[in-house]
Amino acid sequence: MASESNIHRVRIYLNRADQWEGGARYLAILEQLRRSGATGATALHGLVGFGPNQGMGSALAERNDANHPIVIEWLDRIETVRRLLPTLRELLGNDLVTVEKVPIFQATLRTRGPFSGDRGVSDVMRHPPPGVTADTRLEVALAKMARDKIGALPVVTAEWQMVGLLSNRDLAWRAQLRLAPKLLAQLTPAERGEVLADVAQTPVSQVMSADAGSVGLNTAIPQALASMVEWGYPQIPVVDKQGRVVGMLGQNEVLRELLNQANEAESEQVREVGKPTPVHLVMQAAVHQVAISQDLNVALARLLASPERQILVVDDDGRLVGQLSALTALKGLAGEDRAAFLKALCAERPPAASVLPGKQRSFKAILEPNPPTIGPQDRLVDAARSLIEYDVELVAVVNEDSQLLGIIARGGLIRALIQQSE
Structure with missing residues (x-):
């Protein structure tokens, strides 16, 4: 029929x-x-x-x-x-x-690329958008970023005209604050007060980027993605013709739209010529990892050297056994170990393993087992589904023997989707 x-x-x-x-x-x-x-x-x-x-x-x-x-x-x-x-x-x-x-x-x-339909930015953006005014105290803006799980916050007037953008990059450059808002939210009030002592009362206007870009409501999704990657933001503001911020487009919204389009395609009685791009063609083979047999201080040093503040843990045969993140380390460490790790997190440069706590001690107690994985022949949409379902920054790519082959990170997946949409 x-x-x-x-x-x-x-x-x-x-x-x-x-x-x-x-x-x-x-x-x-x-x-x-x-x-x-x-x-x-x-x-x-x-x-x-x-x-x-x-x-x-x-x-x-x-x-x-x-x-x-x-x-x-x-x-x-x-x-x-x-x-x-x-x-x-x-x-x-x-x-x-x-x-x-x-x-x-x-x-x-004929095989089509992702985001090739009629839907644009206005159909997938997050709205109403988050926002703060230029005179908002930095500690208030940081709490909002942590609560809304965003890495970029529009700075607006009372009429929602965009005047700037506050991002993790601005926090590191202008406020020397190297802890992401989601990590700040995990600190005790005393720890947070110490970390923010010099900047808590600073108005957002002194830290934000005043010349940040935005995209319009009718912008095509691939074009918006290209701008997001070029500007280096995990989310970008969406503005109307009057320059008012009406939404935010981020990696989560883009990946969910990819899943929606894949589900619609699977429900059609229409097949496509060719095979979808397998994960192994776009995965990142160079992976921040540590062996489970290493000492705690070595694992923490590897973790601090990772841009994502997340590393994978393997056994001596290269099989994946777990993962370690700054968040799980903060939750699992206590006393002097926690204080030393927090100090290292806030440092301008990651310290050497020799000055970190945990020599001749295992880190199994703070290891997070059973991280999400996909196979090298799985589709990019499968990687997107895992990233969204588990709310993680990266997914490990393993073979049938659970040996670690690489990773698919959110940023890498977004760049691959842009290339397929060209």
């Missing part, structure tokens, strides 16, 4: 005699569609017909008449039709062109 789909049929009516740059125009249209990524189109010879000028063209009665009708039929996803049809405008001239939705029993279409 035929089912509902987003497949549309385009019919273009023209004559065989129509010319384009010395050749048949219908062939030029077919070639343009082929080169532009259309799934498929066919030129059909009509037996007889007439158009608005009432001239009769016949392929039977007048075999020498080159003026008989031609119909080009092209079936594709509606987003592909909307993208390609305007590029044919010059070739089409005054031809009759019809577009209609068609039920599909089964079909095989």
